[in-house]
Amino acid sequence: MTIAERVEVFAPAKVNLALQVTGQRSDGYHLLDSLVMFANLGDRLSARLVDVPSLNVTGPLAGGVPTGPENLVLRAAAWMRQSAAFQLEKNLPIAAGIGGGSSDAAAALRALETLTGQSIDGAQLAELGADVPVCYFGRACRMTGVGEQIEAVDLPRVAAVLVNPRVEVETPHVFGKLAAKNNTPLPELPKLRSASDLIVFLKEQTRNDLEPPALVLAPVIGEVLDRLWGLQDARLARMSGSGATCFALFEEIGAAAAAAATLQAQRPEWWVSAVWLS
Incomplete structure (x- = not known):
């Protein structure tokens, strides 16, 4: 039974504040330990139930986004055995380490839950991709x-x-360049009461194990990190996920916005955004 004719869902950017590779299973999948937050910036997806599935992509970063059955949005619908017409406003870069496609798939799942009343078994979501559950x-x-x-x-x-x-960086290639695959996990999280507490903890006790191999594949990541470290009031700079998106953390959004404007003026061809993470 259809509960709503059309629904709209926000698909936020995912940021891996820390990502440590702790092993590899016999089937080839890597074991991870990652601390994740989400931005107040992302894609927007609308959906309505139809007989023939479709996906239309618009937005500033729509170029290069596949609209066929290989797209995670349509794969998510097929996984739920549902057919819908999707409209995707693409604001996040693809193959960027911030979960754009996975967040779109998760948005599709939430939309279809609303439209159909069908419940999802969250334990099975990894079948769609490692970042879809998160x-x-x-x-x-x-x-x-x-x-x-x-x-x-x-x-x-x-x-x-x-x-x-x-610059697109393919996740399998990054893992393929990973030198050590049995690294230490994240430490236990202390009580973090402020943005400053969080930044100090991340800087002193965590890392992204995928950053060194990604740098080999896309050396421009090194320039991105250098420029982020050089921004006024930046407290920590690191790559997210498998790259190539990187982030710098700030205690105040005003400082982040000013720093983003400075960097965008220096590198107008780059995608730069100031955000809140929560």
Whole structure:
């Protein structure tokens, strides 16, 4: 039974504040330990039930986004055995390490839940991709296993600048360049009461194990990180996920916005945004 004729869902950018690779299973999948937050910036997806599925993509970053059955939005609908017409406003770069496609898929799942009343078995979402479960969860969490184990965490909101040099980095290639695959997991989270507490913890006790191999594949990431570290009031600069998007953390959104404007003027060809992470 259709509960709503059309629904619209926000698909936020996912940021891996830390990502540590702790092992590899016999089937080739890597074990991760990652601290994740979500931005107040993302794609927007609308859906309505139809007999023949379709996907139309618009927005500033629509170029190069596939609209056929290989797109995660349509794959998510097929996984639910539902048919819908989707309209996707693409504001996030693709193959960028911030879960754009996975967040779109999670938005499709939430839209179809509303439209059909069908419940989703969250334990099975990793079948669609390692980042789909965390994007479906959609709030600050610790992600372990191959992405299917999600634990909510209480983290203070923090301001950030996200930067993508408009270079796509394919996740399998990054993992293929990874030198060590049995690294230490994240430490236990202390009580983090402020953005400053969070930044100090991340800087002193965590890392992104995928950053060095991504730098080999896309050396421009090094320039992005150098420029982020050089921004006024930036407290930490790091790559998100498998790249090439990087972030700098700030204690205040005003400082982040000013820094983003400075960097955008320096590198107008890059994708730059100041955001809140929560």
